[in-house]
Structure formats: structure tokens, C-alpha cells
Amino acid sequence: MQDPITDRRHSTITVRFGGVQREVALLIPSSYVPGTAMSAVFALHGGSGDASVMYDPDRRIASHAENDGFIAVFPNGLPKPERPNSTNYYWGDPINVAYMAFLMDELSMRYTIDTRRIYFIGFSGGAKLIYNLAADPLISTRIAGIGTVAGGIGGRRVHPASSPWIISDPSVTSGAPMPAYLVQGARDRRLPLAGGFDDDGEQMTLGFENKVAIWRNFTGALAEAPSAGPLPPSVASRSWVNPDSGHGVVAVVDAHLAHHWPHWDVMGEFWRFFQRMVAPQDGVELTRA
Numbered sequence: 001m002q003d004p005i006t007d008r009r010h011s012t013i014t015v016r017f018g019g020v021q022r023e024v025a026l027l028i029p030s031s032y033v034p035g036t037a038m039s040a041v042f043a044l045h046g047g048s049g050d051a052s053v054m055y056d057p058d059r060r061i062a063s064h065a066e067n068d069g070f071i072a073v074f075p076n077g078l079p080k081p082e083r084p085n086s087t088n089y090y091w092g093d094p095i096n097v098a099y100m101a102f103l104m105d106e107l108s109m110r111y112t113i114d115t116r117r118i119y120f121i122g123f124s125g126g127a128k129l130i131y132n133l134a135a136d137p138l139i140s141t142r143i144a145g146i147g148t149v150a151g152g153i154g155g156r157r158v159h160p161a162s163s164p165w166i167i168s169d170p171s172v173t174s175g176a177p178m179p180a181y182l183v184q185g186a187r188d189r190r191l192p193l194a195g196g197f198d199d200d201g202e203q204m205t206l207g208f209e210n211k212v213a214i215w216r217n218f219t220g221a222l223a224e225a226p227s228a229g230p231l232p233p234s235v236a237s238r239s240w241v242n243p244d245s246g247h248g249v250v251a252v253v254d255a256h257l258a259h260h261w262p263h264w265d266v267m268g269e270f271w272r273f274f275q276r277m278v279a280p281q282d283g284v285e286l287t288r289a
Contacts, residue, residue, distance in 0.1 A: 010055070010062070013110075017102050018095050024103065025051045025074035027062045028111070032071065037114035039070040040107065041271075042100070044077075044126025046150075047090040051076050054123070060267045061121070068271055071111060075103060077125070091129040100129075101139050119274050120146045123261050124191075127151020131168040134218075140175040145277055147181040147270035150191050150259055153214060155205040158197070167206065170218050177219045177242075181250045181273045183266060184208040185257025193253065212251045216240055219247035228272060232264050246277065 011026050032038055043054040043061050051074035055062055065072035077089035077096065100120075108115060120143055122130045127148035134140050154167030170177075184191075189199040195207030216222060220242035227237040227250070234255040241248045250273060254262055 015103070015106055017099050020078070022078075022099075023051070023076055025055055026107075027055070027065045027072040027074075029066045029069050029071070031069045032111070035112055037112050039117035039119065039274075040073055040111075040113045041065065041070050042073045042075065042103070042118070042120045044075065044091065044120065044122035044129055045089070046122075046124030046126055047077075047092070048088040050087055050089050054126075059261060060265055064267050064271055070271075071107075071113065073103070073107060075099075091125045096129055097132055097136055097139065100133055101142070104142060115142065117144050117274075118142060119144055119270075121148065121267070121270055122146075122151065123149045124151065124259065128153070128168070131170070134178060135168045135170040135173040135175045137174045137176070140170065140178065143176075143178050145179040145181075145274045147183075147266070147273065149183040149261055149266065150185060150188055151182075151211075152191050152205050153211045155198075155203050158202055158204060167214075169214050171214070175218070177245065177247050179219070179248045179273065179277050180215050181252070181270055182208075182212060182215065183252045183254065183257075183262065184211075185259065185262075186253055186255045187258040190259040208251070208253065212249065215249050219249055220245065221247050221249040228269070228276075231269070235262075235264065248273070248277065 013024050014021055015024060045051055045053045055074050061072055077091040078093050080090050104118060107113060120130045120133065128151050130146050130148055131151060131153050133143060154165060156165045157163035184193055186193050191205055193208050195205050197204055221240040223241055223243055225239040225241040227239045231237055235252060237250060237252045239248060239250045
């Protein structure tokens, strides 16, 4: 399926990082004017996929970039070590944290990007990487907000029994707080809503409510706030805000969603959420619009 608007604006650049050449797809909207700062959204695919999955018109990311006026960035992960020639990429290599910082620098040199308004969205493995970025004390200061779907924030391998729990809690690692829109499917067997074993029984994961609690504690978003909408009838949304900083957390559960990107316009919800936040000015915390 082709999208004539976004296909016309699509381009691909090749960068070199850590001795590896990596392709990055871009959507530069027609409203972009060199010298005038524009927001950027990094869209991270899930494991066993590539950037084209996020660029697909069904994701609506590229069309929102064109219509709402932001630069959309679609990086690829790395081939899995056991399948070096595969085009199915993953984000598990720790080098990808530094790679995202490199990409922010590289694209800011090539385009006029508003560095106070850089956002990250991601699915599954891409969402998990975003939590790792938020936990980094330096990189987290450069991210104005995140939106994730089906991202595991913590778990442990079942075997061996001594496998430790690994949790990306940015409060523990001194990450810089940022607003978050968190989406989970109630029918997700790979990342169960209530936590527990994944679909192949090899991993134990934290539940969605644990993730929400971690993020509310991280941002100080303890006061209930009105939920934006409207959303489909199968979707339940809750919102909280830190009244001092304005950092918001939105938790969304889709009763019909499995381990997939939602069929409804989640990118539109992400973008409206980001726009309700004001970018930090000279180190001042985010506040509500």
C-alpha cells in the first residue's frame, strides 16, 4: 500500500557508528524550512522487524509528520548475532543506547531540529530501548516525551533459576523525568497485562500496572488528571500529572489488542499528548500548555 504524500517526502540516509553502516529512513514534511527549528519524533520498530514496519501507512506516523509538521526518524536496529545477514533487526545490543544519542547529534547537524522537542515512540523491543534511554542520566535530558506500545520494562529469564530481575527504573539510575504515554493490550500473550510468564514460558515479566507505577514515581505524576479522547470503546485511559512540573503520565489498555500496534490512531494520541507539554526552556522542567 502506497501513500503518495509520504512516499514523496521519504528519504534514506546512511550513517556509520561503531564501525557499522546503518540506514535511517526519514520523513521530512513539506512545511520544513531550513533554519526554522522543527520537532523530531524517533519511531523505533519492534524486534524481528525493521524501519519499514513503522513507516507503513497503517501506523500513521509518516502522515502525521506531514500533516502536523514534525520530522519523523525511522532507524533500524542491528541483525541478531545468530542471523547476521537477516533483515529482521533487534535493539538488544547495549550499543543502541549510545547510537540514539549519536543519531540525535547527526540529524541535528543535517536538519534544523528543535532540540527541546525530540520525542521517542516505539513498539515492543523498540519501546524497551526507550525505557533504557530514559534511564540514562545524560540521554534522558534530551528527550521531551515518550510514547510506547507493549514495551517490557523489567523481567527475568526462567532458566537458570539464578537469573536476576532486570528492571529499567529511571528513578534508580538518575534519569531525567519526562512525560509518558503508555499503551498495553489486554490480549497480549508475549507481554501479559498482569505480568508473569511470556507466551513461550522463557521469561517472567512485570505487569503493566508495575510499569505505570514506576513511571508515575519517576515523574512525580501522582495527581489524577482528566483523560483526553475520544478513544475507541474498547480502550480505557487513565491520566496523572505532577502539578509542580506538569509532567503527565497516561496509561491506556486496549481490551482487544494483542502484541500489535493498535488499529486506532495511537500516533495521533501520542502527538496530541506531546503538544500538551511545553518544552523545557534553558533547563526548566516541562510544564503543561
